[in-house]
Each structure stands twice: as C-alpha cells, then as structure tokens.
Amino acid sequence: MGFWSTLLGALGFSIGIPIGLLAGYFFFIYRRPADVKDPYIKPVHQMDSTLMKSLLPFMPFWVKNPDYDRVDWLNMFIRDIWPYLDKAICNIIRSTVRPIFDEYVGKFHVESIKFDQLTLGTLPPTIHGIKVYDTNEKVLVFEPAIRWAGNPNITVALKASCLRVTTQLIDMQIFVAPRITLKPLVPSFPCFASIIGTLMEKPHIDFGLKVMGGDIMAIPRFYRFIQEMIKDQIASLYLWPKILEIPILDISSVAIKKPIGILHVKVVRAVNLRKMDILGKSDPYVKMRLSGESLPAKKTTVKMCNLNPVWNEQFRLIVKDLKCQVLELHVFDWEKVGFHDKLGMQVVPLSLLVPNEKREFTLDLLKSLNPNDPHNKRNRGQITLELNFVPFKNDNLQFSLSIEEDKNENGLVGRDTKVASTGGLLSVWVQEAKNVEGKHHTNPYALVIVKGDQKRTKVIKKSRAPNWNEEFQFMLEEAPTRERVHIEVMSRKKGFNFHWKEPLGHVDINLVDVVNNGRINEKYHLINSKNGVIHIEMRWKVI
Structure with a gap:
C-alpha cells in the first residue's frame, strides 16, 4: 500500500499542477474586471493640487508650454480625412507585408498567412501642439506633439497543418514628440529635398495583444517586459542623435550649386581672322563666360586694325560644375556705331582639364556649334588660350598665428x-x-x-x-x-x-x-x- 499510495500521490501532483496552472491562466486571461467605473468629470477649477498633478502628463502641450502653438484646424483636417487615410495606410501595409508573408508559406508546415482584419479604427491621432524653431539656415524645423489613443483591429491568421492561430492587435496608445526637419529648402515643388526625423525622448507605446482570443499582455511582468523592449528598440534606431532620412527630391538636380574652384583663362592670341571692314581690317576682341552663369561676360581689350592680335590677358572665372560646364568664347569685330560683327566662336568643355595643370588650346573658330552648318567650312582663323583649373581647398586654411x-x-x-x-x-x-x-x-x-x-x-x-x-x-x-x-x-x-x-x-x-x-x-x-x-x-x- 505504501508504494501505490506514493505513486498515485506523485502522479496526481504532476497532473494537478499543470491543470491548475492552465485553468488559472485562462481564468486570468478571459476574466473581465467588475470594478471598472466610469470616470468622474469635473471642471479644472474644482480639482485639488494632487489631482491636477496627476493630470499634467495628459494635458496638451500648448497649455503647459507657451512655445507650442495650438493647431485645432489641423486636427479637424486629420479627423475629416482619417477614414480615407485609414484605407490608404492599410493598403500600403498589405502590399508591403505580403512579400514577407509569402517567404514563410511552405516552410515549417505553414500553409497560409493573411490578414483577417486590418483597420486603424475610427479614432484619428491628435496633435497637442507644434513648436516651430526660428533658424537662419534654409531649413524648416518643427516638433509636433502627437498622441494617438486608437481602436485599431489588426488580426493576422496563420494556418499550419490542421492548426489555425490568430493574433490580434487592439487598443493602441502612442505618445511621441518627434523633431522633423525639412532640408534643404529648394525652389522646386514640394520645396524641400528631404525629410529628417528624430526622437528627442523615448516614446510611450501601449497596446493589447491577443493570441487565440486570450490577452497575453495581461500576464504579470510580460506586459512591462514587452513595453520596455519596444521602447528600447525604437530608441536605438531613432533617438537623437540618430535620424531617419527620407529623400524626396534629387538634391543634385534641385540644389543651388556652389563654387568649387577658379578657372584661370589666358587669352594669348588669334591668327588669320576675317576682314569685316570694307576700308580697313577688323578690330577684334574676345568675350568669354561659363555656361549656366548669369554673371556678365569677361572681355579682352580691343586690338584696332589687326587680323593677328596678341592679347596675353588673364581672367578668372568661378567654376561650379567641372563635368558639365563649358567655356564659351566669342570673337567680335568692334564697331563704333551699330552692332558688333561676329568673327567666330568656340567652346571648351571643362571636363578636359586636370586640376592644377595648365593646358594650352588652339581652336578653329566656327560660325555656330551646329555641325551641319555649311558656314563652318569657311576659314575663320584660330584662337590660342591657356586654361588652368584651381579647385578650392576642402578644409579652411588653418592660419598660423x-x-x-x-x-x-x-x-x-x-x-x-x-x-x-x-x-x-x-x-x-x-x-x-x-x-x-x-x-x-x-x-x-x-x-x-x-x-x-x-x-x-x-x-x-x-x-x-x-x-x-x-x-x-x-x-x-x-x-x-x-x-x-x-x-x-x-x-x-x-x-x-x-x-x-x-x-x-x-x-x-x-x-x-x-x-x-x-x-x-x-x-x-x-x-x-x-x-x-x-x-x-x-x-x-x-x-
């Protein structure tokens, strides 16, 4: 008897403990509290200091901080557009997540993964105030205080063999105050090239998560563990000084190009220029400029009655794009009255130059840059010049004092x-x-x-x-x-x-x-x- 009683006692204990824990788990998960009461609402002037202190975290930012502006108009706009924004966001989520779901179908006996329900609910986010920073730079910096106490219903169903598991996300709360920077401001729609976001403090995130209908977030310690883990993961990615940058426009095509160096031009001479005056020779001079510039063109002196002028004059032009810009040269015959006659023209791509290396060019003058122009076959003389591109130093010169x-x-x-x-x-x-x-x-x-x-x-x-x-x-x-x-x-x-x-x-x-x-x-x-x-x-x- 002693042996059998001991064996049956151990067997009952080993079976009773799991059954008791399982029963307690389901009772704890599915039990609905009966002591929940509707909140008592009363005016602010009737509240004592203790109650006011407990409500401070939930007050709008524009009430607590004068730097934040009230934006009721924006909240009304979000409220009216939220039903359509909800569908648009859900469609983006479906199209983004579908390839990820498809990767797991066929693995681990998974037959299908799909959304049973996908909606962000009827309650839109609320902006409790916006703080705009006044800067001297060509950027727009603002901090919206965003709070969303939503009622989303996102249900994912996983079917593996004969088992169907559902996971449901409900009752989400997000309190976040990001710093958003629109930079640089450019004269092309939407007038900024990128959006840069960062978090100045850890966000508050709370939600309900049900697996097979049971709220697993009600498990003691598990709720706090999940909440802190999500906060830490988001903070490790986006908490300042880390940023999230979203490019909007190609900065190379819309940004104003800055000077990168100086082009030293020496106009040496010209030979065999055309005679344009009936009673005398031509009076040549040279005009030059870089393509894409609105600055006035540089001009040499006029050499009177000379078809083989020698100038040996030096000029400096500001270069903004060594690969794309060209040096445009135009030779004119100066006239005291009326328009100046054009003797010829030519261009030099700056991409032919090597920085800090002087190079000499002897170019045939043309009527125009059209290769099919028959007038280009006529001899219009040649022009000789020396070019040297000197780039700016990357770092500021460190002056020795x-x-x-x-x-x-x-x-x-x-x-x-x-x-x-x-x-x-x-x-x-x-x-x-x-x-x-x-x-x-x-x-x-x-x-x-x-x-x-x-x-x-x-x-x-x-x-x-x-x-x-x-x-x-x-x-x-x-x-x-x-x-x-x-x-x-x-x-x-x-x-x-x-x-x-x-x-x-x-x-x-x-x-x-x-x-x-x-x-x-x-x-x-x-x-x-x-x-x-x-x-x-x-x-x-x-x-």
Whole structure:
C-alpha cells in the first residue's frame, strides 16, 4: 500500500499542477474586471493640487508650454480625412507585408498567412501642439506633439497543418514628440529635398495583444517586459542623435550649386581672322563666360586694325560644375556705331582639364556649334588660350598665428597677430531685411561694397520686409583679415523727386571671422535705422 499510495500521490501532483496552472491562466486571461467605473468629470477649477498633478502628463502641450502653438484646424483636417487615410495606410501595409508573408508559406508546415482584419479604427491621432524653431539656415524645423489613443483591429491568421492561430492587435496608445526637419529648402515643388526625423525622448507605446482570443499582455511582468523592449528598440534606431532620412527630391538636380574652384583663362592670341571692314581690317576682341552663369561676360581689350592680335590677358572665372560646364568664347569685330560683327566662336568643355595643370588650346573658330552648318567650312582663323583649373581647398586654411606681445601707444601690453595671406573667393548672400522704412518712400535695395568693388541687389517696391536672396562674389588676392564688408540698404524712387534716394540703414562686418571660420550666417541690426535688421550669409573659399 505504501508504494501505490506514493505513486498515485506523485502522479496526481504532476497532473494537478499543470491543470491548475492552465485553468488559472485562462481564468486570468478571459476574466473581465467588475470594478471598472466610469470616470468622474469635473471642471479644472474644482480639482485639488494632487489631482491636477496627476493630470499634467495628459494635458496638451500648448497649455503647459507657451512655445507650442495650438493647431485645432489641423486636427479637424486629420479627423475629416482619417477614414480615407485609414484605407490608404492599410493598403500600403498589405502590399508591403505580403512579400514577407509569402517567404514563410511552405516552410515549417505553414500553409497560409493573411490578414483577417486590418483597420486603424475610427479614432484619428491628435496633435497637442507644434513648436516651430526660428533658424537662419534654409531649413524648416518643427516638433509636433502627437498622441494617438486608437481602436485599431489588426488580426493576422496563420494556418499550419490542421492548426489555425490568430493574433490580434487592439487598443493602441502612442505618445511621441518627434523633431522633423525639412532640408534643404529648394525652389522646386514640394520645396524641400528631404525629410529628417528624430526622437528627442523615448516614446510611450501601449497596446493589447491577443493570441487565440486570450490577452497575453495581461500576464504579470510580460506586459512591462514587452513595453520596455519596444521602447528600447525604437530608441536605438531613432533617438537623437540618430535620424531617419527620407529623400524626396534629387538634391543634385534641385540644389543651388556652389563654387568649387577658379578657372584661370589666358587669352594669348588669334591668327588669320576675317576682314569685316570694307576700308580697313577688323578690330577684334574676345568675350568669354561659363555656361549656366548669369554673371556678365569677361572681355579682352580691343586690338584696332589687326587680323593677328596678341592679347596675353588673364581672367578668372568661378567654376561650379567641372563635368558639365563649358567655356564659351566669342570673337567680335568692334564697331563704333551699330552692332558688333561676329568673327567666330568656340567652346571648351571643362571636363578636359586636370586640376592644377595648365593646358594650352588652339581652336578653329566656327560660325555656330551646329555641325551641319555649311558656314563652318569657311576659314575663320584660330584662337590660342591657356586654361588652368584651381579647385578650392576642402578644409579652411588653418592660419598660423604668431603672437608677439608688445606695448601700444598707451603703454598697455597687446598682441600683434600675423596671419598667413592667401587668395580666395568671398561669397556674400544678401537674403532679406525687416522693419526698414524711409521717410518719403520705401523701395529698398542693398549695396555690397568690398575693397571698393560695389554690387547691388534688385529694387523691391513698397516693402518694409524685402526678400532679395541674391549672391555676390568677390575674387580677392589675399585673405581679407583686416577688411570689412559695407552693406547699405537704400531706397529710390523713379521720376522727378527731390528725395529720389534715401538711406535706410547700414552695417559694417569684419571679415576676419569669415576667413577663420569659413562661413557665417547672422542677422545684423542696421545702423541709423530704428528697428531694421538684415540677414547676411558669407563664405570664404581658399584657393
């Protein structure tokens, strides 16, 4: 009896424990709590401090933080479009996930995997506020506070052999505040080339997950484990400084190309030019420019009465694309009255050049670039020139500073900084001005003066906030460490007027910071202007 009683006791214990655990599991999973009550709603002014403190995390951002703007109009738009957006997103999910499901069909006795139900529910996300950052760069940065307490129903059914397993995702809550950057802003629709997103803090994610009708998220500790694991995985991918970049446009085709180097052109000579004047020889000169540039063409001097002129004149042109740009050459016969006669033309692709290597070209002049033009068979002479492309240095020149302490006129100890000098290109972008106003008229334009070289923007009529967005370039023989750029905003009015021109303000900017840093992008208060501000960006490229 002792043996049989022991055996039966052990057998009952081994069978009873699994049955008890299984029964307890299903009772815990499927049991619905009976103590759930409807929330008691009362006005905010009737709440005590303890209740208010517990509600703070759930208040909209625009209530707690004045930097966030209220966007009820956007929430109304999302609410109205949500039924259609729900179907569109679900269709994208189906088409994206279908190839993944198909990979597992036929493996591990899996017969099929499909969606039984796929809907994001009837409750759309809500934006609790948007914070927009004001930057000087050509980007748009904003942080929307997004909360979604949705009622989705996503059911995936897996059929393997005679077993059918269903997994259902319900009652999802997502609280997230991403930082979204649209950059760079370009003049092509949709006006930005890429979308960059990042998370400034870990998101809050909560959801219900049912397997075979049982809510497995109700298992003690399992719910917290899954929630923290998902947060950590998302944070490892997208938490700042990690980003998610979505390209929208091809940046190489829409972005404004920046200078990459200087083309040194030496126009040496021309021979056997055509005689265009009846009573004398031709008076030739050469005009040159790079394709795709709107800058005025460079011109040589005029050689009077000469069919074999020798110029030996040097010019410098700014190159933005070595592979695509060409040097266009036009030889004209100067006329004192009327149009100048065209003696010939030719082009030189910059792709033929090797950086920092001088190359000489002797080219036959043509009537036009059309290979089928019969006039090209006539002899129009030849032109000889030397080309050398010098690219800008990738990194800013690191100036070696030799500090010598000495006493100045006041007897104080000072420092004399000697900077190695080298030539380069100074680019000045005059972007916009605000709060400029004249006494008699406000038609503002800007003058940019560097070492006596003066350039000006277009005139914006009747505007206190003109947006010029114009770039000017200055070739300098040495680094302008002791120079200033003088920018003056003026207003002019056409017609007879005693006050046809008046100043609206000016600013002088030291260029040493541009040389040392390579770039500055700042807003400056205009001198002699009450509230005027001008936005200037400058770059320095070293040859």
